[in-house]
Amino acid sequence: MTYYNNAVITKRELLVRLIQLLDNNELLDRIDRIPVEMRPRTNSPIRCCVHKDRAVMKYKIMALLGFNIADEEDELTPLKEYAKDALKGYTQNGNFLTVVDEACSSCVQVNYTVSNLCQGCEGRPCQVNCPKDAIMVINGKANIDHQKCVNCGICQKACPFHAIAYLPVPCEESCPVKAIRKNADGIEEIDFEKCIHCGKCMTACPFGAISEKSQILNLYYNIKHQNEKTVAMVAPAILSQFKASSSQILSSIKAIGFDHVIEVAEGANLTTKNETQELLERIEEGAPFMTTSCCPSYAEFTDKHAPELKPFISHTPSPMAYTAALAKERFPDHNVVFIGPCLAKRREAFKHQDIDYVITTEELGALLAALKIDIGQSEDSNNIAKDIMPESRGYAASGGVTTAIKSVLSSDHNISTQLIDGIDKKSIRLLKSFAKKAPASAFIEVMACDGGCINGPVNVSPLKVSQTMLKKAIQEVEQVCC
Amino acid sequence: MLTKPTYKVQICCGTMCHIMGGAELHLLHDRLPDSLKGKVDVEGLTCMGKCNTGKNEHPCALVNGEVIENASIQKIITKLLTTHTNDLL
Numbered sequence: 001m002t003y004y005n006n007a008v009i010t011k012r013e014l015l016v017r018l019i020q021l022l023d024n025n026e027l028l029d030r031i032d033r034i035p036v037e038m039r040p041r042t043n044s045p046i047r048c049c050v051h052k053d054r055a056v057m058k059y060k061i062m063a064l065l066g067f068n069i070a071d072e073e074d075e076l077t078p079l080k081e082y083a084k085d086a087l088k089g090y091t092q093n094g095n096f097l098t099v100v101d102e103a104c105s106s107c108v109q110v111n112y113t114v115s116n117l118c119q120g121c122e123g124r125p126c127q128v129n130c131p132k133d134a135i136m137v138i139n140g141k142a143n144i145d146h147q148k149c150v151n152c153g154i155c156q157k158a159c160p161f162h163a164i165a166y167l168p169v170p171c172e173e174s175c176p177v178k179a180i181r182k183n184a185d186g187i188e189e190i191d192f193e194k195c196i197h198c199g200k201c202m203t204a205c206p207f208g209a210i211s212e213k214s215q216i217l218n219l220y221y222n223i224k225h226q227n228e229k230t231v232a233m234v235a236p237a238i239l240s241q242f243k244a245s246s247s248q249i250l251s252s253i254k255a256i257g258f259d260h261v262i263e264v265a266e267g268a269n270l271t272t273k274n275e276t277q278e279l280l281e282r283i284e285e286g287a288p289f290m291t292t293s294c295c296p297s298y299a300e301f302t303d304k305h306a307p308e309l310k311p312f313i314s315h316t317p318s319p320m321a322y323t324a325a326l327a328k329e330r331f332p333d334h335n336v337v338f339i340g341p342c343l344a345k346r347r348e349a350f351k352h353q354d355i356d357y358v359i360t361t362e363e364l365g366a367l368l369a370a371l372k373i374d375i376g377q378s379e380d381s382n383n384i385a386k387d388i389m390p391e392s393r394g395y396a397a398s399g400g401v402t403t404a405i406k407s408v409l410s411s412d413h414n415i416s417t418q419l420i421d422g423i424d425k426k427s428i429r430l431l432k433s434f435a436k437k438a439p440a441s442a443f444i445e446v447m448a449c450d451g452g453c454i455n456g457p458v459n460v461s462p463l464k465v466s467q468t469m470l471k472k473a474i475q476e477v478e479q480v481c482c
Numbered sequence: 483m484l485t486k487p488t489y490k491v492q493i494c495c496g497t498m499c500h501i502m503g504g505a506e507l508h509l510l511h512d513r514l515p516d517s518l519k520g521k522v523d524v525e526g527l528t529c530m531g532k533c534n535t536g537k538n539e540h541p542c543a544l545v546n547g548e549v550i551e552n553a554s555i556q557k558i559i560t561k562l563l564t565t566h567t568n569d570l571l
Contacts, residue, residue: 004506009503012502013502016498016501242500365497365501366501369497369502372533374529375495375497376526376528376529377528377529460505461500462508464509465509
């Protein structure tokens with residue numbers, strides 16, 4: 001699967017422009033021009049007309065400033081007003097996604113449509129097999145009555161000309177927990193009682209209508225203009241996202257203006273040690289199995305959808321939590337910034353008092369691009385902490401936690417393991433079955449993204465490139481430590 | 483006998499190009515048509531300064547030294563197939 005499309009590029013261009021304006025002290029003066037600059041008058045607008053395109057831009061910016069689109073009170077409020085508030089930092093409510101309703105194309109209500117391939121045949125199998133009597137033939141062509149259709153798909157299977165097409169609603173289809181549905185106006189709405197912040201809807205929507213609420217402007221403003229002291233915690237997956245050595249990536253991050261940079265792999269060392277200990281203790285006590293807890297989307301899934309799995313989840317804190325504790329210990333008067341590939345980490349950090357900001361790979365890339373920091377030309381200094389285990393960087397790929405735990409288990413422990421690579425409707429059924437009937441394996445690693453964190457929803461490199469780069473990053477640390 | 487790479491594709495790995503679609507270009511090797519397999523050498527480049535022109539030319543790549551603006555995998559392949567020094571023509 002690839003995330004690359006023009007909607008993704010638009011989001012990144014908006015991020016770069018916003019940061020550039022902030023960096024040049026022009027944000028408040030020029031922010032309302034961005035929609036006009038990015039969508040100039042043209043004969044080939046993307047949607048119905050240039051005004052619609054600009055309105056979409058405006059609301060996408062509003063979301064990137066950290067606002068809920070639904071909270072808009074006055075449509076005439078300029079972006080400048082929102083930007084002023086965004087620089088002060090928005091009040092988080094624990095929900096980090098918002099639907100940009102202006103951008104939502106209100107995809108089909110009924111998933112089946114008759115194409116012009118319909119031959120109007122004598123047999124009319126679509127019509128005679130429809131259980132709801134929803135098909136009428138008008139002017140020699142089948143038509144589906146949207147009031148009657150229940151999306152069963154029998155007409156599609158029955159048509160020998162393949163004239164009936166299935167039209168998916170990408171966001172709804174990608175959501176593993178049915179948390180996104182249309183409201184009465186046909187616009188999608190997210191139910192935060194159900195949402196696990198996996199980010200799948202956001203990457204699935206080709207209109208870019210689902211946006212995360214970003215903290216990037218508030219963070220950069222505080223670093224640059226308020227001289228706030230900050231520590232950046234860099235997730236191992238970040239090292240797989242840019243074509244440069246890991247020490248170059250770390251020194252570029254420092255060049256943005258963070259006072260210190262720590263790798264989350266340092267915290268992963270502790271997670272590995274303590275989670276292995278916990279696993280052995282649990283097995284001793286007769287527990288049938290234990291699952292990992294470091295994937296925040298999986299943790300939120302068990303909270304909201306599978307409380308029966310909670311007794312089996314490891315209580316060991318995630319690498320991010322351990323690293324935050326290390327950061328606060330080493331630099332007590334600094335604010336802590338987590339930089340990672342994950343949307344659900346925003347949620348984990350929200351509940352965690354030691355973490356002050358979360359920014360994503362995309363936002364990091366936009367920061368570096370806007371500030372013209374070229375990673376490939378940055379210092380390749382010897383800045384990798386000596387005690388990082390190679391397996392700790394390996395956490396970023398599926399199977400990494402298992403590999404790390406096996407690396408510290410002595411050979412007389414023969415523990416069987418299983419990997420749940422990606423939370424989808426099928427793996428949810430499997431996970432739920434574990435609570436009723438214990439799985440054959442004692443240790444279950446669960447990753448909400450297939451491929452692991454290197455395939456996170458807010459990454460910039462395709463999975464295959466990330467895998468190669470992560471291997472390199474692991475080798476680099478092997479050379480340092482051994 | 484081994485076929486030596488005949489074409490050199492250089493992909494800009496500057497941060498702007500990389501986040502604006504350049505990262506995808508590194509999949510070029512997997513998408514090459516059979517006629518080009520084993521003949522293309524892919525390497526990375528540091529920023530060429532194209533992102534400073536304000537003309538939205540990213541992502542950039544060089545094919546045998548010639549600049550491709552707003553590069554895509556398909557654009558690079560088309561260039562490879564039509565280039566003058568192409569021994570396949």
